[in-house]
Amino acid sequence: MKKLLLAALSLTLASPVFAQDKDFDQYVESLKEQALQQGISESIVTQAFADVNYKPRAVKADRNQPEKKLTLDEYIPRAVPEWKVKQAKELYKKHQAELTRIGEEYGVQPRFIVALWGVESNFGKFTGNYSVVDALSTMAYDGRREAFFRKELMSALTILDQGHIKVDDMKGSWAGAMGQCQFMPSSFINFAADGNGDGKKDIWNTKADVFASTANYLSQSGWNDAYTWGRQVKLPANFDMNIEGRVEGKQKSLAEWSKLGVTRFDGRPLPKLDNDIEAWLTAPDQADGRVFLVYNNYNVLMKWNRSYYFALAVSHLADRIVFD
Incomplete structure (x- = not known):
């Protein structure tokens, strides 16, 4: 039993100090130290954290994101x-x-x-009207994604240090998007x-x-x-949806999709290109919703935001x- 207690104590002492183990002011001091160690000028560190405030609304926004999943037909008219x-x-x-x-x-x-x-x-x-330094400091302190938000905060301080924007003008969303x-x-x-x-x-x-x-x-x-993003398409009856998915290995040329009976949404044949392009079949709402053939440009948009x-x-x- 004694060995177990000593082992547990050793693990405890070796564990990192989590953000929640400090009050916010103490945590900000650790952020300042990290910024200085990473080469951010002392004047920018002083200015950036001079009036830093914990923003509970940012934490609330992060934890209360919508749970209801809209269909694409519901989402598009709202977004566009x-x-x-x-x-x-x-x-x-x-x-x-x-x-x-x-x-x-x-x-x-x-x-x-x-x-x-x-x-x-x-x-x-x-x-967004949040101070980016406030928002990122708050989200890092909250601890749910501390490493991510600390890294983003250091990047924000680098931007200030490079002179692209003044501290008071660096505004963004609750998550620090600017x-x-x-x-x-x-x-x-x-x-x-x-x-x-x-x-x-x-x-x-x-x-x-x-x-x-x-x-x-x-x-x-x-x-x-040279290409667009993709197109909405129509599937033949009894189509094998196992080949749907935007993953490596499931892409096919437009000619190959045509042979499988895929057409433009209005029923016309898919385009015939001199240099055929690879496309993936995606059905965000399953086969009974809208279905698309998407090209690599669509994959690039997914890098910007991972939402179909x-x-x-x-x-x-x-x-x-x-x-x-």
Whole structure:
């Protein structure tokens, strides 16, 4: 028994000190120490944490995310209502010259840049009003995903240290997603771009930077502007749904899908391409819901947000911008 007690005590002493074992002010001191150790300037650390506050609303938002699963037919009209389609078309025309320039530079069709802008933040209207430092410090302290949020906080401090935004202006969602394209700080570090050549990457206020950052994310993630995202299709009776799924090994060429009886949604044959493209069959609501053949560009949208519904909402809006 004594050996067991000693072993248990040893394990306890060796265990890390969890965020919840400290009060918030003590925890913030550990964040400051980490930031300084990682090379963030002392002045930025002092400014960033000068008025840091614990935000219980952020924790509540994280724990109370919707449990009800909408069908795709319920979700699309909510994510892409008619008024948003109208605004998207107007903004596409208004910024067409700039979008075309950026689209050509990064190899991304401008309609997808606008569609992501619209679905993510309603074209910059809803970007979140939390201090990003407050939100990330709170979420790290909460402890459920401490390592993830500590890493994002260090990235946010790096952005401040690089001078892209001032502390008071660094606003975002309860989870720390920032600006009009709702980048997490690590995504900003990896993909944010200076679209207007002023030396800063301002995804909060500068539309050229928002467009360029969005395009750069897609481009670096494998986007190919020679193709679209995919298409809704129709299946023949008694189709084998075991071959459905967006996983490696289940992709087939359009010619192969055609041989299996898959057609466009209106019943016409699938396109015949000189260089056939691989596609995956996906049915987010199972076979009795909408069914799609998706290309690698759709996989890229899934890297941005791992929701099938999100990627389909963006794709739907992008199509309606130019094809309606």
